[in-house]
Amino acid sequence: MAEYKYTPESFKSDQQVKWCAGCGDHAVLNAVQRALPEVADALDKPHEKFVFISGIGCSSRFIYYMRTFGFHTIHGRAAAVATGVKVANPDLSVWVCTGDGDSLAIGGNHFIHAIRRNVDLNIILFNNEIYGLTKGQYSPTTKLGTITKTSPYGTVEHPFNPGELAIGAKATFFARTVDAEVILTKELLVEAAKHRGTSVVEALVNCMIFNNKTHASFAADKATRAENTITLRHGEKMLFGANKDKGLVLEGLKLKVVTVGEDGYTIDDILTHDAHTEDTTLHCMLAAMKYPEYPVALGVIRSVETPCYDTEVEAQVKSVKGSSNIQCMDDLLNSGETFTL
Amino acid sequence: MEQQNSLLKDVVIRFSGDSGDGMQLTGTLFSETSALAGNAISTFPDYPAEIRAPQGTVAGVSGFQVHFGSAGITNPGDKCDVLVAMNPAALKANVAFLKQDATIIIDGDSITADNIAKASFATDNPLAELELLDRNIIIARITTMTKEALSDSALDNKAKVKCKNMFALGICLYITDRTTAHAHDYINAKFGRKNPAVAEANNLVIEAGYNYAANNHLSHNAYAVEPAGLPKGKYRTINGNVATAWGFIAASEKSSRPLFCGSYPITPATVILEELAKHKSLGVKTVQAEDEIAGICTAVGAAYAGNFAVTTTSGPGLSLKSEALGLAVMAELPLVVVDVQRGGPSTGLPTKTEQSDLLQALYGRNGECPVPVIAASTPSDCFKYAFEASKIAMEHMTPVVLLTDGFIANSSEAWAIPKMADMPAINPPIAESSEQTFMPYRRDSRHVRSWAFPGVKGLEHRIGGLEKHFATGNISYEPANHALMVATRAAKVAAIVEDIPLQSIMGQATGELLVVGWGGTRGHIESAVSQMQTMGFAVSHCHLNYLNPLPKNVEQIFAGFKRILVCELNEGQAASYLQGLFPQFVFERFNKVEGQPFTVAELLNAFNEKLS
Numbered sequence: 001m002a003e004y005k006y007t008p009e010s011f012k013s014d015q016q017v018k019w020c021a022g023c024g025d026h027a028v029l030n031a032v033q034r035a036l037p038e039v040a041d042a043l044d045k046p047h048e049k050f051v052f053i054s055g056i057g058c059s060s061r062f063i064y065y066m067r068t069f070g071f072h073t074i075h076g077r078a079a080a081v082a083t084g085v086k087v088a089n090p091d092l093s094v095w096v097c098t099g100d101g102d103s104l105a106i107g108g109n110h111f112i113h114a115i116r117r118n119v120d121l122n123i124i125l126f127n128n129e130i131y132g133l134t135k136g137q138y139s140p141t142t143k144l145g146t147i148t149k150t151s152p153y154g155t156v157e158h159p160f161n162p163g164e165l166a167i168g169a170k171a172t173f174f175a176r177t178v179d180a181e182v183i184l185t186k187e188l189l190v191e192a193a194k195h196r197g198t199s200v201v202e203a204l205v206n207c208m209i210f211n212n213k214t215h216a217s218f219a220a221d222k223a224t225r226a227e228n229t230i231t232l233r234h235g236e237k238m239l240f241g242a243n244k245d246k247g248l249v250l251e252g253l254k255l256k257v258v259t260v261g262e263d264g265y266t267i268d269d270i271l272t273h274d275a276h277t278e279d280t281t282l283h284c285m286l287a288a289m290k291y292p293e294y295p296v297a298l299g300v301i302r303s304v305e306t307p308c309y310d311t312e313v314e315a316q317v318k319s320v321k322g323s324s325n326i327q328c329m330d331d332l333l334n335s336g337e338t339f340t341l
Numbered sequence: 342m343e344q345q346n347s348l349l350k351d352v353v354i355r356f357s358g359d360s361g362d363g364m365q366l367t368g369t370l371f372s373e374t375s376a377l378a379g380n381a382i383s384t385f386p387d388y389p390a391e392i393r394a395p396q397g398t399v400a401g402v403s404g405f406q407v408h409f410g411s412a413g414i415t416n417p418g419d420k421c422d423v424l425v426a427m428n429p430a431a432l433k434a435n436v437a438f439l440k441q442d443a444t445i446i447i448d449g450d451s452i453t454a455d456n457i458a459k460a461s462f463a464t465d466n467p468l469a470e471l472e473l474l475d476r477n478i479i480i481a482r483i484t485t486m487t488k489e490a491l492s493d494s495a496l497d498n499k500a501k502v503k504c505k506n507m508f509a510l511g512i513c514l515y516i517t518d519r520t521t522a523h524a525h526d527y528i529n530a531k532f533g534r535k536n537p538a539v540a541e542a543n544n545l546v547i548e549a550g551y552n553y554a555a556n557n558h559l560s561h562n563a564y565a566v567e568p569a570g571l572p573k574g575k576y577r578t579i580n581g582n583v584a585t586a587w588g589f590i591a592a593s594e595k596s597s598r599p600l601f602c603g604s605y606p607i608t609p610a611t612v613i614l615e616e617l618a619k620h621k622s623l624g625v626k627t628v629q630a631e632d633e634i635a636g637i638c639t640a641v642g643a644a645y646a647g648n649f650a651v652t653t654t655s656g657p658g659l660s661l662k663s664e665a666l667g668l669a670v671m672a673e674l675p676l677v678v679v680d681v682q683r684g685g686p687s688t689g690l691p692t693k694t695e696q697s698d699l700l701q702a703l704y705g706r707n708g709e710c711p712v713p714v715i716a717a718s719t720p721s722d723c724f725k726y727a728f729e730a731s732k733i734a735m736e737h738m739t740p741v742v743l744l745t746d747g748f749i750a751n752s753s754e755a756w757a758i759p760k761m762a763d764m765p766a767i768n769p770p771i772a773e774s775s776e777q778t779f780m781p782y783r784r785d786s787r788h789v790r791s792w793a794f795p796g797v798k799g800l801e802h803r804i805g806g807l808e809k810h811f812a813t814g815n816i817s818y819e820p821a822n823h824a825l826m827v828a829t830r831a832a833k834v835a836a837i838v839e840d841i842p843l844q845s846i847m848g849q850a851t852g853e854l855l856v857v858g859w860g861g862t863r864g865h866i867e868s869a870v871s872q873m874q875t876m877g878f879a880v881s882h883c884h885l886n887y888l889n890p891l892p893k894n895v896e897q898i899f900a901g902f903k904r905i906l907v908c909e910l911n912e913g914q915a916a917s918y919l920q921g922l923f924p925q926f927v928f929e930r931f932n933k934v935e936g937q938p939f940t941v942a943e944l945l946n947a948f949n950e951k952l953s
Contacts, residue, residue: 013803015815046798047798047801048795048796048797048798048799048800048801049795049796050795051646051795053642054805056806063803063805064803064815064816066803067801068801069795069800069801069802069803070802070803070804070805071642071645071672071803071804071805072803072804072805072806072807073638073641073668073805073806074638074664074665074667074668074806077634077635077638077665080630080631080634080635080638080639080642081638081639081641081642081645082642083628083635083638083639083642084601084603084628084638084639084640084641084642084643084644084645084646084650085642085643085645085646085795086642086646087601087626087628087639087642087643088599088601088626088642088643088646088647088648088650089646089647089648089794089795089796091796092646092795092796109631109632109635110631110634110635110638113630113631113635313626313628314626316621317621317624317625317626320621320622321621321622321624323622324621324622326620326622326623327622327623328594328623328761329587329590329591329594329623329761330760330761332587332590332620332623333577333587333758333759333761334575334758336577337373337577337578338575338576338577338758339376339377339575339576339577340573340574340575340576341379341571341572341573341574341576
């Protein structure tokens with residue numbers, strides 16, 4: 001492991017952060033700036049190898065606040081632009097900052113295809129369940145029935161669960177955090193960066209102005225989060241609650257919340273989290289858990305190793321270079337059928 | 342057929358049959374044989390959008406026209422001297438393309454009640470119904486004779502019948518006094534190792550066709566032409582799409598920037614992506630994106646990361662790419678967008694040619710969004726203009742739109758192979774590692790910013806689609822700054838005029854009529870104008886390749902003529918563009934929107950009308 005001795009300051013730009021006071025994005029920015037010194041050492045990547053790409057929306061302003069290479073692109077297309085950056089130079093550590101509208105509505109296609117290809121990108125999906133920058137219209141993750149400016153009588157469309165969508169597209173890495181859990185967020189970002197392939201980190205963030213407290217029922221404060229969320233860790237029992245006495249078991253094809261020591265359930269009955277299993281079934285069920293029926297799953301829900309698109313592209317170029325007798329343009333121009341007059 | 346005593350200057354042969362009959366291959370092999378014999382060639386495939394439309398119907402007819410000759414072969418020819426028709430539908434589809442004294446070779450086995458019905462003839466005599474009885478008609482039982490030639494072959498009946506296109510090829514090689522050597526070489530290379538039985542069968546049938554023509558006293562050289570006086574050297578045949586792809590690879594080599602292509606398949610541009618995907622040995626990376634937008638966006642990302650990036654498309658795809666093209670303008674990144682134009686609007690005529698995307702290329706974006714626009718004008722000069730577009734993009738840090746069209750993309754011609762040592766250098770303004778705060782939008786005297794790649798120490802910076810401060814590159818909403826940046830982006834594109842050649846003119850610098858064309862119509866217009874010049878008319882031809890900026894001297898050229906006629910395959914887009922720039926002249930128009938190239942004959946009519 002290299003030692004670059006970077007600090008969070010090393011990654012802060014001189015630009016004034018212009019998000020609203022109390023916006024959840026501040027906490028994620030803080031976590032990213034804390035994670036990067038660790039990531040730089042873990043991946044042996046100096047400062048200039050970090051690139052942040054964003055789309056359009058409040059969270060996409062993120063890149064201006066980082067003292068890294070940054071490219072603020074157009075609405076929905078960050079994943080596609082980032083794919084080009086990473087394929088062009090696989091040596092870079094490429095991060096995508098995007099929101100629920102940016103990635104799941106206008107950019108839905110690029111989101112699922114980046115995941116399908118398993119490009120080595122770290123996608124931070126800021127999910128506040130609302131369009132903030134356009135001032136309060138419902139998004140593809142807004143809860144059914146929510147009243148917004150474009151749904152004055154409540155929405156009549158069902159939201160996406162980003163975890164189900166990503167894992168359904170065979171994401172090789174999916175993790176979830178909430179804005180207030182800065183330490184957890186930092187930890188997940190480091191894991192995401194180490195993962196080779198598309199990492200999706202869903203950050204549940206609050207929008208004070210247009211969708212205040214949308215995650216509050218399970219994320220409002222420490223005590224609520226202890227009872228109403230479960231932080232999954234690979235190889236550990238799926239336990240939660242302030243006393244770690246509640247857990248998840250599988251009954252038939254459904255997950256069930258039980259209390260250890262009650263109704264005949266013992267610790268041995270509680271599921272052990274296997275983030276590395278290829279099969280998506282349980283990962284999808286965990287990602288889909290909704291409060292109040294279930295605790296909301298945080299942590300690394302899925303992390304499996306499969307080849308990355310960008311390194312495969314590079315490997316193919318290298319292998320064909322080694323075997324082809326066309327090594328320069330003059331070779332190509334004179335290859336195949338030619339004739340001399 | 343009477344014996345021809347003297348060699349002809351040029352001949353047009355059209356091969357036509359069902360989509361599955363192998364007419365494109367037959368035509369290609371014939372063209373290559375002609376090129377090898379020293380003829381100038383120009384070819385044009387005319388095929389339907391459907392892959393295999395119902396057999397025997399007019400909708401399913403696939404054609405391939407080749408024009409070969411000793412000189413002045415600038416286009417595939419208006420009408421054909423020889424039509425090979427593999428069925429009655431092919432006859433019906435091509436009746437408009439026959440010269441008055443044309444020879445028609447038709448597969449006699451195909452003239453059945455069933456095929457006559459499929460081709461929707463009203464009577465049972467297609468030749469009479471189409472009023473072709475006065476032509477030179479050869480009804481050859483091609484299918485039967487193909488099967489007979491293969492009576493000893495182990496192939497099944499279906500595989501034997503598939504060889505019938507080679508029988509037609511054999512006939513045509515005989516009547517043009519060509520050898521069958523190249524066709525055999527191709528067949529042996531293609532099937533010899535993998536499938537010797539198929540190779541042997543095709544080889545037998547080529548000879549059978551050749552011998553049939555000889556034994557039936559078809560004139561051995563009725564359609565023989567003299568070799569062209571092409572300059573000595575090494576040649577190959579090339580079509581516009583492959584030439585475009587190769588131009589990009591050449592630019593990548595000259596700039597030492599790896600080539601990246603992000604694209605989505607679309608007719609008629611797909612071959613460029615396919616061609617680039619083959620050349621990984623030259624470091625080419627291709628991403629077949631999930632859609633047109635991702636195609637250009639991956640390219641923009643690759644350009645940001647320091648690759649020479651291109652994206653390839655046709656009209657509908659250019660519409661989808663317009664927002665991201667605006668981003669490349671704003672971020673001032675090098676990028677080439679190729680639009681292989683086809684008939685529009687909407688899905689339009691996917692396999693047919695048109696020039697109706699010029700105004701989209703010039704103006705089809707939000708905001709004040711200037712983009713250099715360059716148009717290639719022949720199949721082989723796609724190489725040159727793809728290279729030029731790349732050079733301008735990288736040296737001026739701007740996206741460039743390269744316009745080609747379905748006609749030159751699919752047509753091919755003989756091409757003198759260039760040497761890379763003779764191609765100009767490409768010097769992108771690459772930023773070097775720095776200890777000082779890097780200013781991404783600092784410019785040189787041509788208003789060009791530098792290209793700073795992620796991964797280079799000290800160059801960390803942020804760019805994006807929001808308006809930037811002129812000096813620092815930070816987001817700026819200041820009114821005066823926006824006006825300055827709009828003017829600067831325009832000045833940057835305008836300054837490219839210093840790096841492009843002066844406009845040339847074919848003919849005298851003054852006269853009665855200046856014919857102005859642009860892009861893929863060059864061959865037909867050149868042919869028509871030179872015929873007028875031979876007849877003594879004071880007509881000149883000015884063919885534009887650089888549409889934005891225009892060469893410095895176009896105004897002076899326009900001033901030399903009494904009338905100016907802009908000929909284009911649209912409703913007058915270049916004419917209205919020029920009219921706006923040069924209101925002191927009158928730009929008259931000659932337009933065609935039929936999905937087909939101009940014919941020389943209709944151009945001659947148009948010129949005569951203006952001169953009378």
